[in-house]
Amino acid sequence: DQQVKQNSPSLSVQEGRISILNCDYTNSMFDYFLWYKKYPAEGPTFLISISSIKDKNEDGRFTVFLNKSAKHLSLHIVPSQPGDSAVYFCAASEGAGTALIFGKGTTLSVSS
Amino acid sequence: DTAVSQTPKYLVTQMGNDKSIKCEQNLGHDTMYWYKQDSKKFLKIMFSYNNKELIINETVPNRFSPKSPDKAHLNLHINSLELGDSAVYFCASSQDPTALVYGYTFGSGTRLTVV
Numbered sequence: 001d002q003q004v005k006q007n008s009p010s011l012s013v014q015e016g017r018i019s020i021l022n023c024d025y026t027n028s029m030f031d032y033f034l035w036y037k038k039y040p041a042e043g044p045t046f047l048i049s050i051s052s053i054k055d056k057n058e059d060g061r062f063t064v065f066l067n068k069s070a071k072h073l074s075l076h077i078v079p080s081q082p083g084d085s086a087v088y089f090c091a092a093s094e095g096a097g098t099a100l101i102f103g104k105g106t107t108l109s110v111s112s
Numbered sequence: 113d114t115a116v117s118q119t120p121k122y123l124v125t126q127m128g129n130d131k132s133i134k135c136e137q138n139l140g141h142d143t144m145y146w147y148k149q150d151s152k153k154f155l156k157i158m159f160s161y162n163n164k165e166l167i168i169n170e171t172v173p174n175r176f177s178p179k180s181p182d183k184a185h186l187n188l189h190i191n192s193l194e195l196g197d198s199a200v201y202f203c204a205s206s207q208d209p210t211a212l213v214y215g216y217t218f219g220s221g222t223r224l225t226v227v
Contacts, residue, residue, distance in 0.1 A: 032212035043116070043202050044155070046215025089155065093212055099168050100216060102147075102155040 003027045004092050006103035015112045019077040023090030023103055026071065030092040034100065035064060035075045038087045047088075048075070080110045115139050116219040118203050124225045125193055133188045133222045135203030142207060143167075144186035145216065146178060149200040161186050162208075193226045200224070 005024045013019045023033075031052045036044035050057040050064045050073070057064050063076045077084055090103040116137045125131050137144060145168075146158040159178040160168035166178070175191045190197060200223050204216040 034212065034215050036215070036218075041220065043204070043218030043220045046217070049213055049215060051212075087153075091155075096208055096212065097162075097167060099157040099160065099170065100145075100212075101157070104153055 002103070003030075004090055004101050004103040006088075006090055006106045008106050009104070010107045010109070012109045012111065013080045015082055015110055016079045019075075019080045019084065019108055019110065021075040021077075021088050021090075021106050021108065023073045023075075024071060025073075025092050027092070027094070027101075028071070029094045030101075031095045032093045033064070033066060033073050034091045034093075035062075036089040036091060036102075037084075038089060038105070044089055077108075080108075082110050082112050084108060085110045115217050116203055116205055118201075118219040118222050120222060121220065122223050122225075124227065127193055127195060127226055129193050130189070130191045131193060131224070132190070133201055133203075133224070135186045135188070135219060137184055137203075137205040137217070139205055139207070139217060141205035141217070142183060143205060143211065144180065144183070145204040145206070146186065146188050147202040147204060147218075149202060149221070151199070155202070159186075159188075190224075193224075195226050198224055198226045 034049040035047040038044040066073045087105040089105045143162045145160045161180045164180045180186045200221045203219040206216040
């Protein structure tokens with residue numbers, strides 16, 4: 001039973017364009033949402049987070065949008081760079097002391 | 113300096129053997145975790161320790177036993193290894209109360225192959 005779903009296994013974007021990675025969740029108790037980036041043979045690296053009291057959080061080229069009523073969040077990368085090519089994981093938690101639940105990941109390929 | 117380090121990076125072993133994976137963090141974090149990434153690429157929580165105390169214990173066979181000698185170390189011991197245990201195991205750490213704002217720090221993973 002997947003509580004966090006990333007329905008697109010892959011996404012291809014040209015350098016300089018916007019990358020939009022999507023994530024849906026089913027658990028209405030989730031309070032925090034995080035995005036991680038993972039290169040092959042490395043561990044996931046934290047990118048950006050958002051709490052349920054916000055609908056947008058921005059950090060440089062990365063912006064996360066949260067739509068609680070739709071139980072949907074998205075990560076926007078603008079402009080996309082070849083170094084952004086990696087697997088992106090969406091994760092969610094009900095709060096401190098509870099597990100971080102991950103989606104299956106979306107592989108982003110940015111071509112120059 | 114590696115923040116979260118796991119050893120070994122690769123482990124190939126036969127069914128029925130007992131093996132351990134070690135994890136150490138030098139970040140001063142209070143909480144450590146073990147995650148398993150299976151062949152379908154899902155990252156699933158296995159265990160979580162806070163200051164050497166077990167706080168999360170998901171549905172994991174009791175052949176898996178975590179051990180935390182101090183808050184900087186969380187080792188994973190696996191008894192009677194089975195083919196289905198083949199996966200990549202990630203250790204992670206975090207610092208409350210900001211863990212969900214600044215995220216967990218993951219190690220680079222241990223690829224376990226059971227033959």
